Amino acid sequence: MINKLDLTVVTRQSIARDTVELTLHGFKDINQIKPGQFIHINVGSESNHMLRRPISIADVDQTTGTIVIIFKIIGAGTDLLSKVSVGERLDVLIPCGTGYPIDQISVNHALVIGGGIGVPPLYYLAKQLVARGVRVTSIIGFQTKDAVFYESNFAQLGDCYVVTDDGSYGHKGYVTSIIDKYSIDYFDYFFSCGPTGMLRAVSNQLQDHNGFISIEQRMGCGIGACYACVVPTNDDTNGFKKICKDGPVFRANEVVI
Amino acid sequence: MINKLDLTVVTRQSIARDTVELTLHGFKDINQIKPGQFIHINVGSESNHMLRRPISIADVDQTTGTIVIIFKIIGAGTDLLSKVSVGERLDVLIPCGTGYPIDQISVNHALVIGGGIGVPPLYYLAKQLVARGVRVTSIIGFQTKDAVFYESNFAQLGDCYVVTDDGSYGHKGYVTSIIDKYSIDYFDYFFSCGPTGMLRAVSNQLQDHNGFISIEQRMGCGIGACYACVVPTNDDTNGFKKICKDGPVFRANEVVI
């Protein structure tokens, strides 16, 4: 069930260029949260910002009862959000969407592939997989050196490859080049989140593997009522899915991206 | 000349019910300010509050280089303004309008009559008159006891009568009843600011005296460019005045109120 809550900002930190990490407290049922779910954040009044902003849950800390979000400042809403102070409260809908179905699948070795602001939800996913005894190899891609974050967090969970578009840090190129280069094919599931172009490339390259992708779309309600965020299904039924409710996580090739 | 400046909030104090006093620093030429002038305050972004809010200058302190404004919270704009913190900056146009022409007239004994949020500009006026050796008698009216402010400030400058509509403090009734009751007719100029009804009653009652009134109107630009704030002149010329530029102070009976 989705709740509308005021969460308190516990920490606020800049972790890369234009990239902010917030720790939020106040949601009691954090053990309900599935990796891949998001929160829908009110960033201002109806006059300033009519629409909420969807941001993935990047981590959950059961002991402190906090969640972590990581976002990049790309426009007016994330800019405002980046200016919250510790102690301030954020009006959010939590938890939204359907996450990675890690309890419904049997997996031994997972390949996690993230790009840019698609990286955050994969961190909580990777942690949960490791907690279930799954071996996790991760590939995380960024535009450039300054934009890299959470490398050590992922490295603590297993092999981690970092790529940058311009080669200013880690490997140069795309996440897909790493898969080729290191012949990474020993995983039984892949999990990916990032820009549409990347998701397309990954889905293509790994079409013989089982996998899940998480996709983005501009949202209205964020709860499944307005049909803003639909995506056609990849079958003959003329069907569609709502990214905010049925997604943002889908089986690779379940929907048309 | 009008300046657009960011003034720093030096003090912020609630001085009566819904009534806030701010001290602002940052305008160098405060000796230019004439009693009766106002500042035009930006209270939010174009989305939140397209129009600035006009607030009178209630006092000027040459030694600290600060000005004082006093305003009542009556709507969304003054509500937002009441929430500024000390140290924050306010974007203002300063100084606006034409004040009381105290250097162009010869006056020995002044009667100052203020009502509600019309009281603030009269305080700096009274101080300036006293500084010029003028005797000042003041009558200040409020709705009720909780709303009264600046009584002692006025009392320090001369005789001060306080009236409340409901008689919960000072005299019961209207400012005009005091004039009758105490046969106050020994002044040579009156100066009044307050709600239109009060200004009409005062102007009527004191029509045989010289006097000045300060009037309000919803404003757009605040600098004389948009014709939002006009008032017809009280003569046969079909003329008009702009309250933001030619006013807010006018000779009693100069304009139609």
Added chain:
Amino acid sequence: MSLQTVLPGLQLKNPIMPASGCFGFGREFSDLYDLSQLGAIIIKAATKEARYGNQTPRVAETAAGMLNAIGLQNPGVNAIIDNELPFLANYDVPIVANVAGSTVEEYVEVTRAFTRTSNIQAMELNISCPNVKEGGIQFGTEPSLAKEVTRRVKEVSHVPVYVKLSPNVSNIVAMAKAVEAGGADGLTMINTVTGMQMNAAARKPLLANKTGGLSGPAIKPIAIRMIYEVRQHVGLPIIGMGGIVSAEDVLEFLLAGANAVAVGTANFHNPFVCPDIINQLPTVLEKYGFASVEDAVGKGHENANTYLPRT
């Protein structure tokens, strides 16, 4: 304080209902609060067949509002009757069906399909759709087309018909009079104002559909003006909408002449906005000296037509 009001087909506990397209078929919001609190519910548009609607992106944020180009996505009238209305029948709340189509015949067929259910108490005719037969002219911008589609729908409808007026017209009063002449039982107004946003990086309109409908507080002054103008000339009941976010806004609509209101876009900002407004309305009415909702209706006019319920 009484918030009740009676409109053709609708016994309203209070004058607040979610607007069509902003509340789906109620399921998601039923997880958040008890739908029986609402005055009524206007459900998402129904067309004859299922429609997928426009490509994404379908929404964009604008100053004090948003643009949408959903494109009437819906499962089709029969699926709505079979799969959605029975769920809503669990709640003690009147349901208004929103009827759309590309031809007069489609409107009529959707209306006729609805006659087999007793789970709707009124219909809202969404005449902002382009008429494909007339080369894409909107039913809602041409009085004669609007009158004709109203008349034809009224012939087959088993419940009162409210016609939803588009604000994208030179003369809103002429439109209101035309649908009155066509036999409308009431008006709902306003639908969205056609708008566009540019995506500077992509060098093209941001919405895949290029244009979209502007809604939210940005359009409230347009809605108030149109309701006020129509109320001066037409005696039909009006369900007002366009930019409502608070109980103060609701009062503004009542004063302008609306008999009840719908809340659309604000549901996205605050999914509890409808119950919040219902809770605050008595305080606001009282603050301004009104004894009930009906006491406030049309009070912003010196002289105006009033809708007198036939009781």
Added chain:
Amino acid sequence: MSLQTVLPGLQLKNPIMPASGCFGFGREFSDLYDLSQLGAIIIKAATKEARYGNQTPRVAETAAGMLNAIGLQNPGVNAIIDNELPFLANYDVPIVANVAGSTVEEYVEVTRAFTRTSNIQAMELNISCPNVKEGGIQFGTEPSLAKEVTRRVKEVSHVPVYVKLSPNVSNIVAMAKAVEAGGADGLTMINTVTGMQMNAAARKPLLANKTGGLSGPAIKPIAIRMIYEVRQHVGLPIIGMGGIVSAEDVLEFLLAGANAVAVGTANFHNPFVCPDIINQLPTVLEKYGFASVEDAVGKGHENANTYLPRT
């Protein structure tokens, strides 16, 4: 980077000009900054005789905008020519006169009066006025009236004539085509959208005139849509306006097809908005990969008419 652009009668250093009615006759702003920085200045409306305009209150704040009902207050065309234009002639900036009237004859007389001055470089025909002879129908909502007034004004005008379109119409393209047929040299768009706000305490509309014109960011999506639509069908140069507050907004208008822009309401929020935008425009154009203002015009279209300056 070149901000220059050439429109009929107007050699613009940059595409930014204050909109009519939001800048008076420039005197107040000339105390704040050097008016020669501006691309042009569109002055307050001129009518034949002096007009006092509407009663106050004349303005109200709305979500992301404002309503105004100034009512064309101005000292009359002759006083403008004698007392205002000589002052503006001190600056190196083209002046556009805004012409208003209640009858075709008044428009023609005001235009003829302006022929005795060389202090204006173009005229903007404000056709949003109600035509008293036609029972108050607006020139700006009836294509045939708009065409006729354009034609008659063009007969006597000594400078290029831009016709200012009203957004309060069902079909903006039809209006643009009508004034093109009437001989307009260019379009300016959009004027304000008619709106209203209620004063709940007073139980009546807040503005003394009841209705007013909505302006500011609230209407920007409407302006962008209308400019985009008109640019698809009409080749006249367009001066775009409606809600501009930043250089990003200006780029949105250029992409939609405007050749230059005017800034209205934003002058009240920030009296330095025009020079601020002029300063920021090169950075914004560069950020999105444009080499000049002219390079960006119309680039939001796949196919559209373009205005080709006759050089």
